[in-house]
Amino acid sequence: MGKRPIIIxxxxxxxxxxxxxxxxxxxxxxxxxxxxxAGNTRLPAVIRNARIICELANRPEVRIFxxxxxxxxxxxxxxxxxxxxxxxxxxxxxxxTMPVEEQHAVDWLVxxxxxxxxxxxxxxxxxxxxxxxxxxxxxxxIPKIKEVVSMGGGYFVGGNVTPAAEFNIxxxxxxxxVVYRSGVPLVAMPLDVTHKALMTREWLADMGQIPGxxxxxxxxxxxxxxxxxxxxxxxxxxxxHDPATVAYLLRxxxxxxxxxxxxxxxxxEVTMGMTVVDYWGARxxxxxxxxxxxxDADGFxxxxxxxxxxxxx
Ligand code: RIB
Ligand code: CA
Numbered sequence: 001m002g003k004r005p006i007i008i009x010x011x012x013x014x015x016x017x018x019x020x021x022x023x024x025x026x027x028x029x030x031x032x033x034x035x036x037x038a039g040n041t042r043l044p045a046v047i048r049n050a051r052i053i054c055e056l057a058n059r060p061e062v063r064i065f066x067x068x069x070x071x072x073x074x075x076x077x078x079x080x081x082x083x084x085x086x087x088x089x090x091x092x093x094x095x096x097t098m099p100v101e102e103q104h105a106v107d108w109l110v111x112x113x114x115x116x117x118x119x120x121x122x123x124x125x126x127x128x129x130x131x132x133x134x135x136x137x138x139x140x141x142i143p144k145i146k147e148v149v150s151m152g153g154g155y156f157v158g159g160n161v162t163p164a165a166e167f168n169i170x171x172x173x174x175x176x177x178v179v180y181r182s183g184v185p186l187v188a189m190p191l192d193v194t195h196k197a198l199m200t201r202e203w204l205a206d207m208g209q210i211p212g213x214x215x216x217x218x219x220x221x222x223x224x225x226x227x228x229x230x231x232x233x234x235x236x237x238x239x240x241h242d243p244a245t246v247a248y249l250l251r252x253x254x255x256x257x258x259x260x261x262x263x264x265x266x267x268x269e270v271t272m273g274m275t276v277v278d279y280w281g282a283r284x285x286x287x288x289x290x291x292x293x294x295x296d297a298d299g300f301x302x303x304x305x306x307x308x309x310x311x312x313x
Pocket of ligand 1: 160
């Protein structure tokens with residue numbers, strides 16, 4: 001079986017970093033490119049962070065593209081209060097030297113999907129602005145998308161930015177609405193599942209034991225990142241949201257959920273960005289996504305340790 005071609009659309013972000021490292025450490029996947037979007041922090045910092053992460057993985061050949069620097073309609077809201085002023089706080093990073101591609105991420109997404117001989121999997125782990133703009137610009141890309149596995153949303157556990165909305169959807173609800181209405185095969189990896197896999201002291205210690213800068217910087221990065229969640233939820237261990245999307249591609253059996261009809265709130269300021277999941281089919285609408293809400297947390301963390309350790313070899 002050949003490698004699975006994927007594109008990671010991201011707003012690094014410490015948990016984005018773990019998703020990128022997991023993908024680069026997994027030989028089943030062919031990371032065609034990383035497209036950057038404004039979210040956790042502003043676009044220039046997001047691009048810098050993506051370059052830092054690829055160099056940490058010793059993969060400076062990965063193609064990195066700059067995408068949208070603001071949501072489709074609303075003003076950009078960032079999350080430096082979670083991720084730090086740089087968006088990737090924790091370790092002392094060296095400034096990256098690897099290049100950024102000239103082409104805009106949205107144009108590259110359209111060109112790459114239209115030219116693809118086999119459908120490509122998209123892993124958006126930030127606001128969906130780039131993905132939606134590509135779909136609007138060229139709807140013919142939709143049949144060239146194998147699957148979108150998107151970290152975003154929350155239903156049974158509510159939101160993490162407002163009581164109703166999760167950050168990625170809240171920042172650009174109009175983009176999320178485009179993607180959820182597009183008909184693309186969609187797997188949602190929401191807070192309902194990511195909050196069932198919290199980091200443990202033992203796992204963090206094991207990650208810190210990965211030889212060299214890789215282990216040291218991952219431990220420093222994640223220890224910084226989980227402070228917000230530990231303070232808010234008053235329990236040890238933060239959720240590592242974004243790598244759940246890549247883990248799903250590698251070992252889907254670690255996850256389970258239900259095909260559901262999901263709508264995105266784009267009108268009310270009270271519930272803006274809410275993923276309204278019709279879990280019991282009350283509306284009788286066809287499902288537009290698989291809503292993941294269960295995970296084998298031990299298997300998920302073991303997979304990250306195994307695959308990311310391989311980058312140190
Ligand atoms: O709500 C969690 C999501 O928002 C993650 O993707 C995190 O990186 C932030 O972008
Ligand atoms: Ca993210």
